[in-house]
Amino acid sequence: MIANRSSGRQGFAIAAAAAAAGARVTLVAGPVALATPTGVDRIDVETAEQMAGAVFAALPADASILVAAVADWRVERSSIKLKKSAGPPQLRFTATRDILAELSASSSRPTLVVGFAAETDNVIAAAVEKRRRKGADWIVANDVSGDAMGGPRNRVHLITGDVEDWPEMSKEEVARRLVARIAQALG
Numbered sequence: 001m002i003a004n005r006s007s008g009r010q011g012f013a014i015a016a017a018a019a020a021a022g023a024r025v026t027l028v029a030g031p032v033a034l035a036t037p038t039g040v041d042r043i044d045v046e047t048a049e050q051m052a053g054a055v056f057a058a059l060p061a062d063a064s065i066l067v068a069a070v071a072d073w074r075v076e077r078s079s080i081k082l083k084k085s086a087g088p089p090q091l092r093f094t095a096t097r098d099i100l101a102e103l104s105a106s107s108s109r110p111t112l113v114v115g116f117a118a119e120t121d122n123v124i125a126a127a128v129e130k131r132r133r134k135g136a137d138w139i140v141a142n143d144v145s146g147d148a149m150g151g152p153r154n155r156v157h158l159i160t161g162d163v164e165d166w167p168e169m170s171k172e173e174v175a176r177r178l179v180a181r182i183a184q185a186l187g
Contacts, residue, residue, distance in 0.1 A: 008032035010116075010154060011067035013175035015040045018065075021179050026058040030068055048074065048096035055099055056106070063112040063182050066100050067140075104135030112185055114178075117141040117159075127159045140178065 008029060015027040016037035025040045028051055036042040043058070045051045048070045055064070076092040100115040115136040117127040120143065127141030139159040155168040158181070166177065 006030070006032075006069035006118075008034050008068075009152070010171045010174065011065075012037060013171045014065055014067060014178060017172070017175035017179040018182075021183060023179075026061075028054040028058065028068070030070075048099070052097040052099045052102065055103060056108075059106075059108045059110070061110045062186055063114065064103055064110045065114045065178075065182070066103070067116045069118055070099060071096055098134070100136055101134045112137050112182060114138045114140065114182065118144040120145040124157055124159070124163055127157065128163070131159050 011029070012027070012032075012034045015025050019025045019037055019039035025037075027036070027040050027042045029042055029044050030051065031044075031046055043054045045054050051068060051070060055066070072095065073093045074096050076094050078089070082089045100113070103109060104113050113136045115130065115134060115138070117123075117130045117139050119126045119141060123141050123143045127139045130136070131139040137160070141157045141159060142154055152170060153168055154171050154174050156166050156174055158164040158166065158178070166174065169177075
């Protein structure tokens with residue numbers, strides 16, 4: 001499997017914070033070893049295609065927060081058995097579904113679509129461009145060149161049209177702050 005590494009902690013923290021704030025929450029989770037937060041409905045998936053299906057099946061929603069580090073590419077299926085004796089296979093790749101862009105352009109689009117941008121270079125510029133290109137309302141950007149993908153803390157930038165630089169805090173604090181901003185935006 002070719003995938004982006006992610007602990008899932010930030011997404012689970014956001015689901016927990018949203019449920020604690022009184023939201024009805026459906027959490028679509030990739031393969032992680034985390035307990036389902038109290039008050040959250042959980043759908044487990046293994047592939048980007050399954051995740052896309054589950055996200056669209058969970059609509060309608062007032063807000064969708066797409067946190068998962070979904071792989072951008074998958075290996076095409078082979079029509080023949082790949083044999084070790086033939087040496088390393090030539091792998092062909094195909095793009096996975098772009099869930100954020102599809103959701104943003106959907107006729108059943110939530111009022112607020114929030115994506116995440118895990119970046120290693122030019123974090124803010126890449127996130128601003130991602131927001132424009134994907135049609136998301138907001139992007140939460142973070143530098144993952146360090147330990148953000150597996151660690152307990154995160155430093156993010158909220159891209160809403162403006163750029164808000166948030167200080168480093170626990171992933172639970174990031175979640176509570178983001179959920180409060182979403183509640184404020186939705187009125």
